[in-house]
Amino acid sequence: MNKSHTAGPDQASRSATGMSRRDSLKLGAASAVAAGLGLAPSQQAQAEDVPPGPPTAPWTMPLTVMQPKKTVPSLNPPPTREAGPKEAGRAPHQIWGEPPHALYRIVVKEGKHSFHPSLPTQTIRGYDGTFPGPCIVSRYDEAALVRFVNQIDPYAVGFGSPEISVHLHNLHCASESDGFAGDYWGTLRHGPGLTRAGNYKDHLFMNYYAGFSTDPKGVGDPREALGTLWFHDHRMDYTEQNVYRGMIGSYLLFDDIDSGDENDPNPQALRLPSGVGTFDQVLMISDVQFDASGNMVFNPMSENKGHLGNKITVNGKIQPYFRVQRRKYRFRFVDASVARFYEFYLMNGTNSEDFQYIANDGNLLEAPLTMNRVRLAPGERSDIVIDFSKYPLGTKLVLVNRLAMKDGRGPEGLVARGTEVLRFDVASNPTAPDNSRVPERLREQPPIDLSQVTKRRFWEFDKKNSMWAVNSELFDVEKPAAVIPKGSTEIWTLQGHGSWFHPIHIHMEEFRILSRNGKAPPPHERGRKDVVALAPDERVEVLIKFRDFTGKYVMHCHNLSHEDHAMMIRFDVV
Numbered sequence: 001m002n003k004s005h006t007a008g009p010d011q012a013s014r015s016a017t018g019m020s021r022r023d024s025l026k027l028g029a030a031s032a033v034a035a036g037l038g039l040a041p042s043q044q045a046q047a048e049d050v051p052p053g054p055p056t057a058p059w060t061m062p063l064t065v066m067q068p069k070k071t072v073p074s075l076n077p078p079p080t081r082e083a084g085p086k087e088a089g090r091a092p093h094q095i096w097g098e099p100p101h102a103l104y105r106i107v108v109k110e111g112k113h114s115f116h117p118s119l120p121t122q123t124i125r126g127y128d129g130t131f132p133g134p135c136i137v138s139r140y141d142e143a144a145l146v147r148f149v150n151q152i153d154p155y156a157v158g159f160g161s162p163e164i165s166v167h168l169h170n171l172h173c174a175s176e177s178d179g180f181a182g183d184y185w186g187t188l189r190h191g192p193g194l195t196r197a198g199n200y201k202d203h204l205f206m207n208y209y210a211g212f213s214t215d216p217k218g219v220g221d222p223r224e225a226l227g228t229l230w231f232h233d234h235r236m237d238y239t240e241q242n243v244y245r246g247m248i249g250s251y252l253l254f255d256d257i258d259s260g261d262e263n264d265p266n267p268q269a270l271r272l273p274s275g276v277g278t279f280d281q282v283l284m285i286s287d288v289q290f291d292a293s294g295n296m297v298f299n300p301m302s303e304n305k306g307h308l309g310n311k312i313t314v315n316g317k318i319q320p321y322f323r324v325q326r327r328k329y330r331f332r333f334v335d336a337s338v339a340r341f342y343e344f345y346l347m348n349g350t351n352s353e354d355f356q357y358i359a360n361d362g363n364l365l366e367a368p369l370t371m372n373r374v375r376l377a378p379g380e381r382s383d384i385v386i387d388f389s390k391y392p393l394g395t396k397l398v399l400v401n402r403l404a405m406k407d408g409r410g411p412e413g414l415v416a417r418g419t420e421v422l423r424f425d426v427a428s429n430p431t432a433p434d435n436s437r438v439p440e441r442l443r444e445q446p447p448i449d450l451s452q453v454t455k456r457r458f459w460e461f462d463k464k465n466s467m468w469a470v471n472s473e474l475f476d477v478e479k480p481a482a483v484i485p486k487g488s489t490e491i492w493t494l495q496g497h498g499s500w501f502h503p504i505h506i507h508m509e510e511f512r513i514l515s516r517n518g519k520a521p522p523p524h525e526r527g528r529k530d531v532v533a534l535a536p537d538e539r540v541e542v543l544i545k546f547r548d549f550t551g552k553y554v555m556h557c558h559n560l561s562h563e564d565h566a567m568m569i570r571f572d573v574v
Contacts, residue, residue: 089195133249175551306339306408410501468567
């Protein structure tokens with residue numbers, strides 16, 4: 001095939017396969033490519049009838065531990081405020097001084113991955129060619145520039161798109177680095193939000209507290225700090241396929257309060273269990289569907305309900321074990337599944353164990369909660385602390401998902417036994433004194449001041465002509481559904497319809513849940529959030545501010561099939 005022709009923008013009217021977006025959506029698919037790593041569409045299971053898949057023995061391999069990715073000393077060509085000659089045609093960085101000292105280079109490419117020793121090695125597409133991708137550890141007020149290099153063959157076949165758009169969920173950052181759905185790019189094609197294709201794209205993450213632009217000190221509000229973030233693909237029409245195929249990674253932020261040092265002498269420091277990759281662990285959870293021969297499958301020509309897997313993976317492994325010391329650990333749960341909800345319990349035999357629940361959606365709560373479950377919708381995160389000093393050596397505790405789903409409609413309810421996902425083996429006494437703690441107070445929350453509200457908006461999430469829609473409209477990548485003045489404070493009412501769950505994610509800013517069906521939210525949802533799960537016919541009111549940056553952003557359902565089938569709106573901050 002001749003690759004020397006000049007490629008123009010891959011406009012919203014055309015997909016990467018040459019099929020119009022409208023025709024693709026009419027087919028109920030986000031891709032017209034034959035999918036499933038060698039399987040014809042007719043051979044693949046529908047989401048509502050997921051076969052059990054091949055047997056895989058539990059606890060045969062250790063948990064993959066997420067270690068901090070190393071910076072690079074320089075990038076070639078050097079980063080610039082405006083897009084470089086070989087860079088995808090992004091807008092200029094809204095803030096620019098000297099290039100950040102923390103530079104990262106992540107190559108998006110195919111790689112070989114083993115989910116389990118009993119299954120064939122799979123071809124995935126991931127950040128640095130791994131599943132999951134790297135873990136970036138950063139700090140507030142220390143900017144990081146991440147160069148994403150796209151090495152996916154622009155003529156690659158199979159499900160997924162060779163064009164990408166990387167979203168750091170949910171950093172408070174400028175639009176040109178947010179991963180807008182129409183800002184996708186590859187070496188040949190690009191979306192309508194960019195001016196040209198490219199070999200790479202630089203994302204600048206200033207790591208500023210929200211409100212910095214109106215703070216006389218230029219710092220912002222430390223009460224609005226985030227902790228557990230993750231990045232994933234956000235390419236319009238193909239987000240579900242690219243995320244499912246492996247484009248996920250994690251990004252952790254620290255500051256003087258959540259300092260990442262359990263021995264920190266600073267009296268402000270919380271001294272939570274620390275050491276990313278030791279006593280501070282990221283758990284990225286995603287479900288994968290395997291056929292009887294053990295191959296990973298996905299059918300983009302199936303109905304747009306949301307894809308469910310028959311095996312649950314933790315950091316890319318099926319039922320791994322993790323050996324722990326008799327001390328406290330921090331675990332950061334990330335629901336990286338494209339459609340599956342979870343409700344996790346820590347089981348000691350037949351007993352459900354308590355733990356300290358400290359953060360929701362990466363935001364520390366005002367005070368820890370003693371809980372025995374973690375419920376997550378796609379895109380949500382929760383941080384918990386487990387104190388293994390309570391258990392004798394040799395104890396084996398199992399993380400179990402008890403939430404049943406038969407299709408992408410949403411959770412069906414709890415089951416008695418559930419699916420065992422991860423085993424903790426209490427294997428040794430501490431090698432050093434455990435100076436970590438969970439203090440009675442964590443991070444103060446900003447007050448809710450309704451006198452600042454400048455506008456109310458109403459958003460309905462429903463179907464229109466068998467397509468997912470917001471306010472009866474399909475996503476228009478080039479037309480904002482709302483134009484919002486920078487500095488505004490608004491109340492958004494999110495209304496679900498029918499018998500479907502919709503986890504709604506709003507880019508750019510965290511929000512506060514004011515009410516669920518007129519009632520106060522549960523305690524674990526009273527901090528700041530960026531995903532809210534709408535149950536069928538549920539109405540949720542959220543308070544949200546729009547500060548510091550301008551540009552185009554999106555709100556969408558984080559059941560990624562719903563997003564790809566047009567349950568998304570663009571809003572512009574001006």
